[in-house]
Amino acid sequence: MSQALAVFAAERLVHLSAVDVVIIAFYFALVLAIGWYLRGQSNTGEDFFMAGREMTAWIAGLSFLSANLGSLELMGWAAAAYQYGILATHWYWIGAIPAMLFLALVMMPFYYISKTHSVPGYLKLRYGEAARTLSSVSFAFMTVLMSGINMYSMALVMKVVLGWDINFSIWVSSLTVAIYVALGGLRSAIFNEVLQFILIWAGALVIPVMGLIEAGGWSNLKAEIAVRASAEYTHLWSTLGHFSDNPMGIHWTGIVFGLGFVISFGYWTTDFLVVQRVLSAKDLRAAKMAPIIGAAFKMFVPFIVILPGLLALAVLPQKLMGEGAAVASGGHSYNEVLPLMLARYAGPGLLGLGITALIAGFMSGMAGNVSAFTTVWTYDIYRALINKNASDEHYVKMGRWTTIVGVLISVGTAYLVMSFLSIMDYVQALFSFFIAPLFGTVVLGMLWKRTSSQGGFWGLLAGTLSSVGMWTWVKVDPSALRYVALSPHARDMAENMYRALWSWIVCVIVTVVVSLLTKPKPDAELVGLVYGVTPLPHEGDVPLWERPIFWAVVVAAVFVVFNILVW
């Protein structure tokens, strides 16, 4: 992506009017004002790192989703929709909804009742210091690196779309995030994420609305795509019977078990970046409702991400192409599909709001990374390993400085990536190594009281190393793909899914075997952490529509209907 973007940087896609610039400037002023307003309300550790644990279900739920809605995610999946068709929707539906509902109903009670500050903190309570250290160091390291990569990619997008200088984009956006998170802590990040969530929808929704009007509705859109691309582009499941029957080169088992089970559950239930938002909820009911509210909105995100990609297939006069071809021919690449559609329909004002949506997406993702990094560093590394007995005030001060330092490391990473572009691929692969095994470790720890401390640690380590091993194997010998991904036709995405599945299985097997060979923790030490020995609070005599399980069933039913509608 980056090479193509750099080449096209000379010819910007859109030109902003004065009113567009005012809208963007107002956005920056408002997020800083919110940080300034909240500066006096984050003086204790609970306030700064956990937003006082007083967020309503709606705030925690929207923030939970917004932290995941980065602008690169918006642009990347719109590009994937143009390239692979509606198959990209799997990452929003089966790749998210079941896991979010599982988090709400099954895992949230243990996270919440244990009063942990973080996911590594839960591992400490359940398995001991070794598992926490392994998890927290890898998470902190990868989070700031990923933040830097996203920062660099976003700056490149701004250069291509608007002609902005890369240094300007990097420093203005990162310093803004650093200021408002350092001032107001997690509360400020969450407030801004809610605002950013609203702006993303307000700015991006105009594309599918206008696009559907131009295409003549959904039926005409499908017919046009069948002519200009292929009828398979508008089917979600019916082409997944064989690897070679669909443009993604993937089999339904990879989607269901690799994406829908391991990757999705790993990300949505154990990645502290998103789980931290739910931990800020004011009570257990709010903590359970927050992921359900997030899931309800997540189901509709394809309307502003996937649908624009499909509409572009039908209405754009030019054919978009891969990066290499775009560089060679001077055309536009898949990655430019969202800005191209924005420029197609959005006049002055609307264009500014659309660009604000992209910037808001980037900043919400970065604030999520920074606030999660700050908490894990302060509580799970600094307090656990370096300075155990400092005052609460000291840790808050450490948190504020860590916010600044975390942003500066991210900026440094952004410049490092600028010099060595291949780092981007390696770091993204590295991040995937930890997610699937971590889910195995956490879910076994929550649901099986026999899991021992040694089992948890060695399972996590074995799962991570097996993932690294499979990735290296395919890099050294590409023909190994037929073993790792079960088919020589498998593409990168399919390989990622199967690698995640195998590493999760390795983690679970090693955890179970080592646990059976070692001494379990006594039940008394597992209260509040494990199913079966933890008394779960009863919801009381409340009406059906106030129970999380009711809304989870509603969301699940809509999820099934949506999948059937575009089968």
Place this chain on the structure above:
Amino acid sequence: MRSGGGISIWFFVGVSLLVNGALILGAGMWQLVYPPASPVVLFHLHANVWWGAALLLLGIFYSLRFSPPRAS
């Protein structure tokens, strides 16, 4: 959600929608009077007029409903 008895997040959301809506509506009205030389696709639908108006109305509602004096 209020923080320490302060301003609701929904008030900030309302202010944002109000200001953005007013600016977009204003730009749309300007283009009604002075049509651009190279209009966007479906310009005749004047998306920025009705989109801006919708945001403005929503912004007014949220700003008033969650305004600090009313909240206190």
